Amino acid sequence: MHGERDIRVEEVADPVISTGRDAVVRVVASCVCGSDLWGYRGVRTITQPRRMGHEFVGVVEAVGADVRTVKTGDFVIAPFYVCDGVCVNCRNGFSTSCLHGGAWGAEVEGEGFADGGQGEAVRVPLADGTLFVVPGGQPGDALIPGLLTLSDVMCTGHHAAVSGGVREGSTVAVVGDGAVGLGAVIAAKRLGAARIVAMSRHAARQALAREFGATDIVPERGDEGIGVLKTMFDGVGPDVVLECVGTKESMDQALRSARPGGQVGFVGVPAGGPELPVPLMFGTNVGVRGGVAPVRDYMAELLPEVMDGRIQPGKVFDLTLPLSETAAAYAAMDERRATKVLLRP
Amino acid sequence: MHGERDIRVEEVADPVISTGRDAVVRVVASCVCGSDLWGYRGVRTITQPRRMGHEFVGVVEAVGADVRTVKTGDFVIAPFYVCDGVCVNCRNGFSTSCLHGGAWGAEVEGEGFADGGQGEAVRVPLADGTLFVVPGGQPGDALIPGLLTLSDVMCTGHHAAVSGGVREGSTVAVVGDGAVGLGAVIAAKRLGAARIVAMSRHAARQALAREFGATDIVPERGDEGIGVLKTMFDGVGPDVVLECVGTKESMDQALRSARPGGQVGFVGVPAGGPELPVPLMFGTNVGVRGGVAPVRDYMAELLPEVMDGRIQPGKVFDLTLPLSETAAAYAAMDERRATKVLLRP
Structure with missing residues (x-):
């Protein structure tokens, strides 16, 4: 991303192992995130070109000498x-x-550069933890979209539901009816919610x-939506809002x-720094909990249900494009022609 | 309370049953709350004289015809x-x-006036619910202070701990080291906290x-206190802050x-409407939950432990005065000469 509405696919040097704690992954699929659109739309200023993409699945091509849990071919x-x-x-x-982590498309302190996922290959710092x-190795193509959602949107929706205390x-x-909101619906359902609005x-x-x-x-x-929810649930509202x-x-x-006494589970990346009114929360005892989702910690729990089809979060992808058309992928999401775009190198 | 630092003990008409859903209680003990000081200090403006006191224990003197669970002598x-x-x-x-409740010292919609607890007798609307x-009837004097804390401070401290998810x-x-903070220490202890700061x-x-x-x-x-806590707990801080x-x-x-990923359980009445920074909460996943404590809902759980002395929240009272000296009680709390003052009619 070179700037507002300026996405370019460029040739860069192939990633190489450097710290011994890293791995190189050949990307099988990646995607565009709603939060990628912030720079694209100019809501966040891009001061220098940045390699994009923080959701990907792929095959390990090389690992550093100190990597223990990940091996070539995984x-x-x-x-x-x-x-x-x-x-x-x-x-x-x-x-x-x-305490030692970092973001894709940026330097991770002491661990070198982490490539962006919207590319052919990625150097992954701290491979064992990340x-x-x-x-069972690379699964069939039909499973790729679902597995890719565990990188972010499905696990983030799950985090909303966990943070909201859905039981x-x-x-x-x-x-929110984006990919994360739809993931939150799946999460609420599998946690046993009786009604999900x-x-x-x-459409x-x-x-x-x-x-x-x-x-x-x-x-x-807004107020109208709040009124409808209050009416639906005993005049007071639902137990949990995600x-x-x-x-x-x-x-x-x-x-x-x-x-x-209800709870808000929140995972929407705060735009413009909204603040929460403590007196309202005090008066209603509505709790607020959530944030940037620890998706790595949820993968083991959700994987089996993706593998056997009990949950099908991969359906949030309604457009697949080759990596060369990444700019078109951003445009499709920006214009809401697509909920979420999958990119194939 | 007639105004800032203007507390008067006055003769008023005896309370009488009026709705059939009410009761008259002869007060055995009441007390002054930290929140009573807000009007006293002029932080909240007193526009007209108000009967004060929202914490009391006593003996039922009369009940309305429709009251089912409370009887004379209880x-x-x-x-x-x-x-x-x-x-x-x-x-x-x-x-x-x-949905039909209200406050002491004020009209409760459709249920008539609820007297203040800092008095000899109180008309209690909605006696069955309230x-x-x-x-076993009136207990010995030694138990009165502990039972009185179930009106507010002990149960409010408990609510902080429950809202913070102490386990x-x-x-x-x-x-906070006032009566509520001290109650929160008791609550954290009985919920199994391993360390309580x-x-x-x-002194x-x-x-x-x-x-x-x-x-x-x-x-x-402030920052210094935060630094000490971070150092005490793995460099990251405790699980729960009350x-x-x-x-x-x-x-x-x-x-x-x-x-x-920790949690703040809060019960301090918000002074001046502070707001919570969502970006900070998002980044740290620290949840915030709490508010005005549903103390009525906790009494059954905490009563047995007060009765048998396992918890002794009555020790937060460090001054007892006759009702006639209520103005002195406010002054003692205002000047922090007393943590909490018990009033005896």
């Missing part, structure tokens, strides 16, 4: 961040706060939400929709 | 609010959000915190003290 899922898997935060299940090995019998509303005014996404387990669709937003957008408006809607 | 604990016990929010365990009956083995820091620079309160189960005392505040003050500074300290 099929791996990369989380949207680099982590060592052994620090105190990783051990606590919050590998996104790894990469999740799928047992057997919960009533849940999902704010998808807030969506987009194709409404249909997919229903397929994933939504029991109700509410197209209204905020999967990240704007001030969506967070406000989520916070005011939950019933007293 | 010894009862009043929560710091009025609730019906049967609406959806009460059924969900958040009786503080009762009053908690202590089995077996948790590491916990308590911000009391943030206090007041008598430090000693009481230790007696209640605090394993460590940290007198430092915010029992309510200022912007204390909430900020709590939020920045918890480890990534």
Whole structure:
């Protein structure tokens, strides 16, 4: 990404092993994230060209001398961040706060450069902690999209549901009908939610939400949407609201929709730094919990259900393009012609 | 309370039954709350004289014709609010959000006036939902202070711990060494916390915190206090921080003290409407949950431990005065000469 609406596919040097703790992965599939659009749209300023892509699956081509759990030929899922898997935060299940981790397309302190996933090959720092090995080697093509969602959107939707405290019998509303919101519907369903309301005014996404387990669709937003939810649930609102957008408006809607004593699970990347009104939270006892999802920690739990088809998050991909057409992939998502675009090198 | 620093004990008409759903309680003991000081100090403007007191225990003197669970002669604990016990929010365990409830010293819509607890007798609306009956009638004097804390401070400290998700083995820091913070120490201890840090620079309160189960005392505040906590707990901070003050500074300290993925349980009444920074919460996955404590819902759980002395929250009262000296009680708390003052009619 060279700047606003300026995506170029360029030749760069092949990645090589350097620290001994790293691996090189040949990318089988990657994709574009809603958060990639922020730079694309100029919401975040791009000060220098950046290699993009933080979601990918692929085959390990080489590993450093100190790598223990990953070997050449393994099929791996990369989380949207680099982590060592052994620090105190990783051990606590919050590998996104790894004390030695970092981001794709950037230098990781002491570990060298981590390539972007929207490419042919990636140098992966801290391979043992970062990469999740799928047992049995490279699976059939039909499974690739589903496995790719474990890099981010499915596990992030799951994090919303876990953070919101969804359990057997919960009533849940999902704010946001993008890939993460749709993943949150799947997550709420498999955690036993009794009712799941998808807030969506987009026909194709409404249909997919229903397929994933939504029991109700509410197209209204803001105060009107809150009113509909209150009416649906005893006049007070659902137990849990999953905020999967990240704007001030969506967070406000989520916070005011939950019933007293309810909880907001949030995973929308905060745009513009909204703040939460403590007096409202105090008065209603609605809790707020969530954040950047520790997806690496959820892969083992969700993998079996993707492998056997019990959950099919790969359906969020509604467009596949070759890597050479990455600029078109960004445009399709920007213009909401696609929910999520899969890229094939 | 007639205005800033203007507390008067006055004769008013005796309370009488009026709705049939009400009761009259002869007060055995009541007390002054930290939140009562807000009007006293002029932080909240008093526009008209108000009957004060929202924590009391006493003996039922009369009940309305429709009251079913409370009878004349019962010894009862009043929560710091009025609730019906049967609406959806009460059924969900958040009786503080009762759809038909209200506050002491004020009109309760459709239910008439609820007297203040700092008096000789109180008309209690919605007696079945509001009053908690202590089995066995009026207990000995030694138990009165402990039972009185179930009206508010002990159950509020418990709510902080529950909202913060304290469990077996948790590491916990308590911000605030008032009666609620001290109650939170007791609550964290009985929920199985492995380490409990009391943030206090007041010798008598430090000693009481230790007696209640605090394993460590940290007198430092702000960034310095945060630094000490981080160092104590793996460089990242404790699992749970219980915010029992309510200022912007204390909430900020709590939020920045918890480890990534940790939780802030908060019960401090928000002073001045602090707001929570969503980007910080997103980045750290520190959740925030709490609010006005549904103390009525916790009384049954905590009562047995007060009755048999396993927990002794009554020790937070370090001054007892006759009702006629209520103005002196406010002054003692305002000047921090007393942690909490018990009033005897």
